[in-house]
Amino acid sequence: MLSSVLGVLSKDMAIDLGTANTLIYVKGQGVVLNEPSVVAIVEIKGKVQVLAVGEEANRMIGRTPGYIRAIRPMRSGVIADFDVAGEMIKHFIRKVGNRRRFLNPRVCISVPSGSTPVERRAIKEAAMAAGARRVFLIEEPMAAAIGAGLPVTEARGSMVVDIGGGTAEVAVLSLGGIVYSRSVSVGGQLMDETIVAYIRRVHNMLIGEATAERIKKEIGSACAPEDGNGRTTVVKGRDLISGVPRELVVSEREISESLAEPVGALIEGVKLALEHTPPELAADIVDSGIVLTGGGSLLGNLDLVLRAATGVPVVIAEHPLICGVLGVGRALEEMKRLGNVLED
Amino acid sequence: MEARPRRDIRTHVASGRERLERLAALVETLPPATFTLSRWYGQGRGCAVGWAAAGDPWFQAQGLRLEGDGSLKDCRPVYGEKTDWQAVQGFFDLSFEDVARLFVPAAYDGEMQPHPRRMATRIRRFLAASRAAPADLPASA
Ligand SMILES: Nc1ncnc2c1ncn2[C@@H]1O[C@H](COP(=O)(O)OP(=O)(O)OP(=O)(O)O)[C@@H](O)[C@H]1O
Numbered sequence: 001m002l003s004s005v006l007g008v009l010s011k012d013m014a015i016d017l018g019t020a021n022t023l024i025y026v027k028g029q030g031v032v033l034n035e036p037s038v039v040a041i042v043e044i045k046g047k048v049q050v051l052a053v054g055e056e057a058n059r060m061i062g063r064t065p066g067y068i069r070a071i072r073p074m075r076s077g078v079i080a081d082f083d084v085a086g087e088m089i090k091h092f093i094r095k096v097g098n099r100r101r102f103l104n105p106r107v108c109i110s111v112p113s114g115s116t117p118v119e120r121r122a123i124k125e126a127a128m129a130a131g132a133r134r135v136f137l138i139e140e141p142m143a144a145a146i147g148a149g150l151p152v153t154e155a156r157g158s159m160v161v162d163i164g165g166g167t168a169e170v171a172v173l174s175l176g177g178i179v180y181s182r183s184v185s186v187g188g189q190l191m192d193e194t195i196v197a198y199i200r201r202v203h204n205m206l207i208g209e210a211t212a213e214r215i216k217k218e219i220g221s222a223c224a225p226e227d228g229n230g231r232t233t234v235v236k237g238r239d240l241i242s243g244v245p246r247e248l249v250v251s252e253r254e255i256s257e258s259l260a261e262p263v264g265a266l267i268e269g270v271k272l273a274l275e276h277t278p279p280e281l282a283a284d285i286v287d288s289g290i291v292l293t294g295g296g297s298l299l300g301n302l303d304l305v306l307r308a309a310t311g312v313p314v315v316i317a318e319h320p321l322i323c324g325v326l327g328v329g330r331a332l333e334e335m336k337r338l339g340n341v342l343e344d
Numbered sequence: 345m346e347a348r349p350r351r352d353i354r355t356h357v358a359s360g361r362e363r364l365e366r367l368a369a370l371v372e373t374l375p376p377a378t379f380t381l382s383r384w385y386g387q388g389r390g391c392a393v394g395w396a397a398a399g400d401p402w403f404q405a406q407g408l409r410l411e412g413d414g415s416l417k418d419c420r421p422v423y424g425e426k427t428d429w430q431a432v433q434g435f436f437d438l439s440f441e442d443v444a445r446l447f448v449p450a451a452y453d454g455e456m457q458p459h460p461r462r463m464a465t466r467i468r469r470f471l472a473a474s475r476a477a478p479a480d481l482p483a484s485a
């Protein structure tokens with residue numbers, strides 16, 4: 001009785017806990033929170049204290065005294081730091097909750113398909129501690145596929161490749177279940193690091209990861225331009241010999257060369273997944289194509305390169321960066337129809 | 345690669361020339377798939393200097409080290425107080441021009457992954473051409 005009254009007053013929350021970004025979606029309101037999955041902490045006498053979370057923590061990075069550390073509690077698709085991850089979830093749920101006067105919401109959170117029972121329990125407990133009335137979990141590839149509008153409950157095979165900040169998850173789905181999934185440790189962050197390492201050796205210049213990410217978004221490409229050097233961008237960094245700030249022009253050709261390796265690993269992962277897919281489902285995938293989601297799918301020409309390498313049509317989901325959380329939201333809304341994809 | 349006898353490891357301070365000869369021999373043995381000019385070292389790939397600094401006892405005994413090798417973005421060769429290209433120049437006793445002639449993509453038609461043997465040949469030609477020069481003095485640390 002009480003819980004049904006609460007149910008009327010409260011709104012459900014869908015959460016995508018990503019390596020790079022955390023998103024919260026509320027029915028009727030859309031995506032109400034989209035912040036980097038970053039926590040700024042300080043250690044005082046061995047005790048960890050959280051200073052800031054999300055956007056605010058991100059602003060502190062590199063601008064704060066040395067004893068403040070920035071932590072990304074989610075790393076390569078797993079929860080690297082339980083306590084900090086818990087604090088982050090609590091903070092985000094409360095932030096949305098307070099602003100919207102939520103009352104003990106039902107919360108659904110997506111988790112990496114490779115996460116352990118212990119990790120899943122930790123996530124649930126953090127959400128309960130933040131005031132959730134009930135917590136459901138859904139596996140990330142499933143959420144991404146639902147968000148991309150794939151017919152996950154039908155007796156057809158679909159393939160989704162979610163390229164996030166930490167990992168790329170390749171999954172084959174059918175009849176509401178994940179038939180096959182494979183995690184490739186190539187995500188946006190590895191691409192950024194590859195660019196930093198490249199500029200370091202080839203141009204003798206030090207740049208930050210944020211700069212590398214900007215370069216990637218501006219002129220990054222999964223293949224070299226047909227001819228010439230393609231687009232260019234100006235990069236500021238620190239010269240490794242003189243130690244002074246310097247500017248440099250880098251080209252699309254260079255960046256595509258530096259990204260060749262992560263892109264190659266991604267292609268290998270997708271090919272292996274196709275090889276491991278039961279033949280009938282593989283035939284469905286060849287028909288309807290591979291769907292790319294996650295921020296990494298926005299890397300220039302990645303769809304073309306994947307298509308060329310696999311011979312299978314490739315499409316990018318409509319909203320790759322919010323696809324995951326939209327899927328979590330739909331799973332929660334359509335619990336009757338999609339219920340069996342949720343884990344209670 | 346074969347393990348080197350122990351006496352070979354505790355060795356004299358080799359000249360820049362000898363170090364380059366050793367580098368040519370090392371790079372020749374690298375499987376092409378592990379060779380790249382796009383970074384010093386990391387994720388199972390590296391350039392000649394990166395591999396020498398990362399795992400070759402002879403080079404390590406000569407004082408060449410790899411720092412930050414747990415991280416793709418921080419990984420760099422170090423020699424004495426010098427890092428990155430300055431470490432390479434110092435360790436092999438080369439000018440900046442020579443370094444550019446031997447180790448950067450532009451020297452290999454812009455190729456990021458030239459065949460390791462191509463670099464070995466390039467180094468040996470360079471050594472043959474500079475044989476006349478009095479470079480057989482111990483390198484300065
Ligand atoms: N235009 C773009 N080109 C290339 N990469 C991009 C682009 N836009 C965003 N990205 C990258 O996408 C990544 C973030 O994607 P996303 O938000 O899907 O990850 P996440 O869900 O937080 O991570 P994960 O799913 O691994 O936990 C970042 O690394 C970002 O740099």
Ligand SMILES: [Mg+2]
Binds near residue numbers: 016019140162164324
């Ligand atoms: Mg994600």
